[in-house]
Amino acid sequence: MTHLQSELKLLKTDIIEMWELVIEQLDKSLISLKTFDKDLTREVVSNEKRVNAYELKIDRDCENIFALFNPVAVDLRMVLATLKINSNLERIGDIAEGISKLITSEKEPFDQVLLECTRFQLMFEAAILIVNDALTAFDKEDTKLARTIFKKDELLDEINADAHQFITIYIKDHLDKTEQALNVLSIIRRLERVGDQGKNIAEEIIFYLEAKVLKHK
Incomplete structure (x- = not known):
């Protein structure tokens, strides 16, 4: 194994560890919402520092690989x-x-009525599945699995599109829960963005493995 291959292997290990931490953050957010465990939410907020630390390290490692090894072809695409x-x-x-x-x-x-009418839990679980599938596709170098993410994201887009109407109807009947309903709407908007990030990742996996740039099509 060359020095470059060793560095690429370490880089892949680090990004997978970060990926697993991010999935754990989403899992804990969902559990805390279902159980109303605020200690768990505080843990997620605290662990965000670890996510940021991974990002900085991986950024530096990628820059070092560019500077020291001048990778080409598939190695270059992997780092990019x-x-x-x-x-x-x-x-x-x-x-x-x-x-x-x-x-x-x-x-x-x-x-629970609010969560059910907005299909909130279904959306949350679908968002986590997208990030999980993206990780598996990257680790196993499976572009077929990566492409399924685009279809999975459509469910998130659909639930997000319907959410405003359901929330409006809910608030009319539950004025005392207006703030909570708006928080649920805000979370739904955030979960829709998780799907968008998942699609971006899927495109990068396909670029890395097939040298195809989907954004330009």
Whole structure:
């Protein structure tokens, strides 16, 4: 194994560790919402510092590989893709932190009627699945799985598009829960962005493995 190959292997290990941490952040956010466990939300907020630390390290490592090894072909695409995926994962980490802060601000558990009418839990689970599938696609170098993410994101877009109408109807019948309903709408908007970040990652995986730039098509 060459020095470059060793560095690329370490880079892949680091990005996967960051990925797993971000998924854990989303998982804990969902659990805390269902159980109203504010200690868990505070843990998510605290762990965001670890996500940021990973981002900075991976950024530096990518820059060093460019400077020291001048990678070409698939190696170059791997580093470029990792650099962009790193940024997308950091944004997903920010979203998990933002969701947790909204949960912490609540004075009482979320109304199940509100969660059911907005298909909130389905959306949350679908968002986590997208990030999980993206990780598997990257680790296993599976572009077929990466392409399924575009279809999965359509569910998030659909739920997000319907949310405003459902929330408006809900508030009319539950004026005392207006703030909570608006927080749910805010979380739904954030989850839709998780799907967007997942699509970006899928495009980078396809670029890395197939040398195809989907954004330009």
